[in-house]
Amino acid sequence: MTPIDPIVWIIVGGVVALAAILTTVLVVRNRRQRELTRRDRRPIEAPAARPEAPVEPGAREAAVEAPAPAPTADRPEAAGTRLARLRRRLAGSNNVLAQALLGLISTDRLDADTWDDFEATLIGSDLGVGPTTELVDTLRKELSIDGVNDPTRARTVLREELVKLADPTLDRTLNVTGSAGLPAVVLVVGVNGTGKTTTVGKLARLLVAEGKTVLLGAADTFRAAASEQLQTWGDRVGVETVRGAEGADPASVAFDAVNTGADKGVDVVLVDTAGRLHNKSNLMDELGKIRRVIEKRAPITECLLLLDATTGQNGLIQARVFNEVTDVTGIVLSKLDGSAKGGIVVQVQRELGVPVKLIGLGEGVDDLAPFTAEGFVDGLLGE
Template sequence: MTDQLWAVLAVVLVVLAGGTAALTAGVRRRRPPALPDEQPAAPVATADAPVDTLPPDVDDTDVVVEEPSAVEAERPAPVAGRMVRLRERLSRSGAIGRSLLSILSRESLTEEDWEEIEETLLLADVGIGPTTELMDRLRTRVQVLGTKDAASVREILREELLQLVDPAMDRSLRTTKGVGDDGEQHPATILVVGVNGTGKTTTVGKLARVLVAEDLEVVLGAADTFRAAAADQLQTWGERVGVTTVRSDREGADPAAVAFDAVQAGRTAGADVVLVDTAGRLQNKADLMGELGKIKRVISRQAPVSEVLLVLDATTGQNGLRQAQVFAEVVDVTGIVLTKLDGTAKGGIVVAVQRELGVPVKLVGLGEGADDLAPFVAEDFVEALLS
């Protein structure tokens, strides 16, 4: 009888222990949900949460690191001679200068002539403010000097246009490596943004060639994950010059995660510069614009963003200026890349966008060739307008 009691007690104890364990496990699973307005805290860079940990609002995306093929890479054209070589193409937009010179060289300038000058400047997208300033200065200098000599008039116009374009602006690309709080070097990171159809991905590929021509090690980040063709296109540009491309393994992946991994790959490889391409977006779409801010914030966990380059189509005129204003509010644009500048009389957008944003035009696209992207030089630009 005693043995039976002990057996019963043992069974009871086992059941109670199992129930307690189940109850405890159930409690662990039923943690209270976060409140709707409660945001998870960002991981802190400690030994348990290193800097390469993705923030909680970024999807963990598998990426593919596409190393360049074993085929010998192309050597891009030297950067130094590009503006000279492409002067002829740029001069096609010299309709502004030629029109102004022809008017200013007339025997006597009437009020109708001055109105024609003003109209020429406005049609060239110089903008109302800069046009008014240039008109006032031209009137004063022409009247004071009282000269109609073509060479003298050209020199006056060159000086005034150059002042508008502002040669004092810093147009250099920030491609110098930095040192993080951990004492380790990190690559310069350049984020490239813009609306659809401006030639943004092509510009990133051409910019990679500019940097490779300067003997810099480059990694490309294909953060335009909404178009598989964009990643393919960027990878092709990279392979041509022996540059690694980091891309997602699927369409529609989180672009911030791809950008994060691209910078991480650049750090691991000891690259000098990481170029991050982003999806083209309309400036009036708040959610897409907000995503740019997220990409920049996530990149900054690996390394500070050195440059935010906004790609603008030179032929869009004042609409391009409105685009620039919105992008500047979201991601703090540091430089402008003007594409399709060849063959257009809209070169005045250079003046307008710089004046509005206080941001320099740093690069210009002057054709469809692989090396038809050149650093913007104010003096060369004005000379081409007047050539």
């Protein structure tokens, strides 16, 4: 047998080694592909959640069941704050009476012509002839004919006399306390266009600010927007409004409001009425009917007559007629600002023997405040 050349053995060994290497590479490659395939087919797991903070028993259920907070009503301004602000507004107004008074105490010489002009201005400010004569006679005695030598004393004398005319002895307290478990009932009346519905809404805010529970009665069923307007005021203050259908009997709506207020135990029921001309007997008779129907359920504790302070003498005529029909217990003077003459406060009280209880000096929601003789005079004198 011919021996194999060593070179051949070397070649054969190399081929065998190469084949082994290739086989190993193929096996490793196939195994890697199978692993990658299995990895791609595994479902994707969600990332682990962060550990929650410890929750007390029942806290999760309470959070789920807690109702959404109810919308809060406006917070009305307190009565004392209103009065101070309104007094400042009166002091800064162009009120005819205020200008006449301040003009007098700033005059260097008080001669006959000065007093005549002063008297004419007072009468023109709706102060009335009687109160004007009283004031001028007193001031002429107290102040030197040669002039205001001491302005501080002149202002003091003027303030004292004006406060007397405004009569601080009158009871201006709003009777908003019911009896025998019934609510107090406040009836608001007046002629067309004086702003009764707005005033009722402002009065509701004032009472709520004093801690009273209030219900509104929309007895103005002739004006389509009146009930909606009063409802808006009620929602804003957070009080209920009792309404009737358009054209419904206003006496019936007023009775329903008082009856609802009695059943729910509220402190005060405010009844808004339709504006009516004082010279229309049928409308005035209807106002008397509203009063009689309400009193079948509860006594009327206040009947407030709203007067526009800018109407002057015409307002006095209106006041007399309304007082005869409804037994007015208090006056609300609106628009007692720069467009009013101011003296109507004194004259309407003199004519009716009924106190001014509330005054309005603007269009703001809180521009209604209790009237005081001292506060009114201080506002006129800019104090």
